Amino acid sequence: MITLGGSRAAMLMDNMDPSSWQRLVRESFEYDKYANFIWLPFIVGVALPEEKQIFNHILAASTVWVARMDGVSLNAMPEVAIHEDSIIDLHQRWMQAIVRYKFDDLISYRNTRGDPFESTFGDITRHVTTHGTYHRGQIREKFGARGANFPETDFIQFARDRGRVR
DSSP states (O other), X not given: OOOTTSOHHHHHHHTSOHHHHHXXXXXXXXXXXXXXXXXXXXXXXXXXXXXXXXXXXXXXXXXXXXXXXXXXXXXXXXXXOOSHHHHHHXXXXXXXXXXXXXXXXXXXXXXXXXXEEEEEHHHHHHHHHHHHHHHHHHHHHHHHHTTOOOOOOOHHHHHHHTTSOO
8 A cells, every 4th residue: 555645656667667667658648649539520620719729738738748858848838730640740759758768767847937847757748648638528528518529538448449348
């Protein structure tokens, strides 16, 4: 049992060989890409401006974080095209970062206000993928509140679609 203040995920990762944690992180970004692609036609086709803005925020935040992996700290959120090419580009850049960094490598960066920080690569990757999930949930809530159809993008659906569970 892990007590409060301990990082269960970090402790689990400490006991994993590099190929295992890379596989888990890669799978998280595969899921992120999958969920963004599932949502894309809904965002382009029937989303209201606020819903499009939230989806753009998912892509923009991922862009900011992956730029930090290249040593570039942006001072503003970029405007990212809501297009399949943007999703593919982000995914490819994250796949390259997974190969370049170890889970516990410290990444130095500045936030968009210019404040300096350091975070582990593992914490950053978990932040980026859970951030996308959180905001897609917001979009789903908005679609549901106005009675619009929305896609199912729970992780278990991703696993089912990949044939891992039934």
